[in-house]
Amino acid sequence: MNHSPPPAAPATPRCDHTSAWLALQQHYAAVGQAFDLRHTLDTDTDRFAQMQIEAPYVRADLSRSLLDGPTGLLLNRLADETQLARAREALFGGAMLNTTEQRAAWHVQLRRPEGYRAASDYEAAALQAVHDTLNAFLAFAEQVRADRGITDVVNIGIGGSDLGPAVAVQALHAFAGGGPRLHFVSNIDGDDLGSLLTQLDPQSTLFLVSSKSFGTAETMTNARAARHWLLGGLASSINEQTAAASEADWLARHFVGLTTNIEAAHSFGIQTIFGFEEWVGGRFSLWSSIGLSIAIAIGAQNFRQLLAGAHAMDEHFRTAPWEDNLPVQLALLDIWYRNFHGFDSRCIAPYAHGLRRLTAYLQQLEMESNGKSVDKTGQPLPFKTAPIIWGEAGTNGQHAYFQHLHQGPMVIPVEFIVARKPGPLLPGQHKALQANALAQARALAFGKNDGPAWKQCPGNRPSSLLLIDALEPTSLGALIALYEHRIFVSGSLWGINSFDQWGVELGKTIAKDILARGESGDFDGLDAATVGAMQWLGLAASKD
Numbered sequence: 001m002n003h004s005p006p007p008a009a010p011a012t013p014r015c016d017h018t019s020a021w022l023a024l025q026q027h028y029a030a031v032g033q034a035f036d037l038r039h040t041l042d043t044d045t046d047r048f049a050q051m052q053i054e055a056p057y058v059r060a061d062l063s064r065s066l067l068d069g070p071t072g073l074l075l076n077r078l079a080d081e082t083q084l085a086r087a088r089e090a091l092f093g094g095a096m097l098n099t100t101e102q103r104a105a106w107h108v109q110l111r112r113p114e115g116y117r118a119a120s121d122y123e124a125a126a127l128q129a130v131h132d133t134l135n136a137f138l139a140f141a142e143q144v145r146a147d148r149g150i151t152d153v154v155n156i157g158i159g160g161s162d163l164g165p166a167v168a169v170q171a172l173h174a175f176a177g178g179g180p181r182l183h184f185v186s187n188i189d190g191d192d193l194g195s196l197l198t199q200l201d202p203q204s205t206l207f208l209v210s211s212k213s214f215g216t217a218e219t220m221t222n223a224r225a226a227r228h229w230l231l232g233g234l235a236s237s238i239n240e241q242t243a244a245a246s247e248a249d250w251l252a253r254h255f256v257g258l259t260t261n262i263e264a265a266h267s268f269g270i271q272t273i274f275g276f277e278e279w280v281g282g283r284f285s286l287w288s289s290i291g292l293s294i295a296i297a298i299g300a301q302n303f304r305q306l307l308a309g310a311h312a313m314d315e316h317f318r319t320a321p322w323e324d325n326l327p328v329q330l331a332l333l334d335i336w337y338r339n340f341h342g343f344d345s346r347c348i349a350p351y352a353h354g355l356r357r358l359t360a361y362l363q364q365l366e367m368e369s370n371g372k373s374v375d376k377t378g379q380p381l382p383f384k385t386a387p388i389i390w391g392e393a394g395t396n397g398q399h400a401y402f403q404h405l406h407q408g409p410m411v412i413p414v415e416f417i418v419a420r421k422p423g424p425l426l427p428g429q430h431k432a433l434q435a436n437a438l439a440q441a442r443a444l445a446f447g448k449n450d451g452p453a454w455k456q457c458p459g460n461r462p463s464s465l466l467l468i469d470a471l472e473p474t475s476l477g478a479l480i481a482l483y484e485h486r487i488f489v490s491g492s493l494w495g496i497n498s499f500d501q502w503g504v505e506l507g508k509t510i511a512k513d514i515l516a517r518g519e520s521g522d523f524d525g526l527d528a529a530t531v532g533a534m535q536w537l538g539l540a541a542s543k544d
């Protein structure tokens with residue numbers, strides 16, 4: 001592991017301290033707020049061609065956005081004046097962007113190929129360590145795939161140690177090629193692990209305990225329950241073969257640790273451990289050994305393709321000029337919608353069944369990263385940051401919340417993710433799926449202005465299309481990296497630390513305290529509402 005201190009991150013101007021910000025405010029008041037999407041689409045026949053952005057494995061059609069040429073120029077000027085290029089350089093150079101935790105946020109390093117040109121000894125050492133670990137856990141993944149004695153692999157983790165791998169395994173099931181079954185357990189609710197265990201055989205199950213800290217309550221509670229179940233299985237299945245096997249041998253064969261806290265994993269009884277660096281943030285960790293479940297599911301070669309797709313997007317983000325740079329353009333559009341139009345949420349609707357959990361993953365990525373109200377120096381922000389990210393896979397969402405998108409009181413930009421080619425299963429249904437995505441985008445933009453009032457839809461509602469050729473490892477890697485960089489750009493312009501999550505930490509601390517107080521019966525200093533609910537729920541005995 002590389003323990004050199006990361007280089008310091010540069011101080012860059014906050015968006016509202018630039019002249020471009022003021023110009024954008026004036027432009028919004030003068031013309032931006034009255035932008036007529038329907039009219040523009042009807043009259044500007046070049047718009048479709050002009051508003052395509054081609055990035056590796058992902059193409060965006062932004063023609064249905066509330067954006068015109070002058071706004072785009074001002075937004076690019078904003079990127080210049082906030083010195084986005086310096087911030088980007090700091091990201092790629094492994095600078096200490098996460099100042100409150102004194103760490104870099106260097107997930108791009110996990111995707112760089114072996115031999116990638118290193119700008120410093122610090123970078124070269126980090127890359128070597130990344131590839132040593134990568135080669136080791138991919139070799140292990142192949143070993144598990146070849147082991148006919150292992151039929152089921154359970155990833156126990158939560159947040160970034162669950163969502164990214166769960167999305168990738170689900171999305172890439174067509175690439176499994178006969179490996180073991182993969183399962184994901186995250187919730188501390190015993191129903192999650194408990195219901196799964198009823199279907200498993202301890203002899204043929206491998207648990208991956210995925211936790212950067214190896215201390216997260218949900219993960220450790222589930223890991224301990226899994227260990228108990230496994231050792232119970234050992235006791236009840238003693239036969240000639242297993243009689244000699246000690247508990248330690250069983251743990252060694254059936255548990256793997258994926259963590260930066262090697263010592264804690266050892267004390268748990270785990271022998272096979274794949275580490276990663278502190279500079280890998282939880283929600284950016286699927287590219288590290290936290291992705292072992294993905295590698296077991298789709299094999300080492302496909303995992304390398306996932307990394308290659310992400311790396312291609314990294315290079316695009318690192319080198320493309322602002323106007324052709326997809327993460328930058330999407331982030332600038334996000335800022336235009338959030339800080340000028342005032343839209344409070346963004347809906348992400350993947351029109352791909354394989355991506356049905358993608359929105360949950362992106363929700364963590366964006367809301368945990370940019371759901372902040374102070375800047376890097378602790379100053380309160382006079383503008384809003386991350387919107388609410390939500391959504392459901394299409395076409396299911398159409399029969400749930402799309403009514404509100406078309407006729408509800410709020411304007412909510414929608415992001416449609418659509419693949420050109422179908423997956424291998426029932427490909428004949430793919431055209432209908434694509435047609436539905438386009439129909440929704442068209443209905444949002446044009447609405448319906450005739451008939452009775454209750455049938456009319458206002459239209460003029462923005463959407464974007466993110467298009468991939470097919471759902472495969474490279475395109476998925478690129479798509480996820482695209483979102484990571486987009487979030488980095490908006491966070492950087494807003495002047496916030498996108499890499500800590502102190503709000504989440506607060507909840508963890510209070511949950512621990514409530515449990516402890518329930519056991520001790522010491523309610524001193526606790527508010528009456530919490531104590532009352534604890535008693536009602538049976539978390540604590542009543543005082544009288």
Ligand code: F6P
Pocket residue numbers: 158159160161210211212213214215216219282283368501504
């Ligand atoms: O949800 C908060 C969080 O800290 C995430 O950032 C992280 O992905 C998750 O908890 C799990 O943390 P760990 O990998 O340390 O168990």
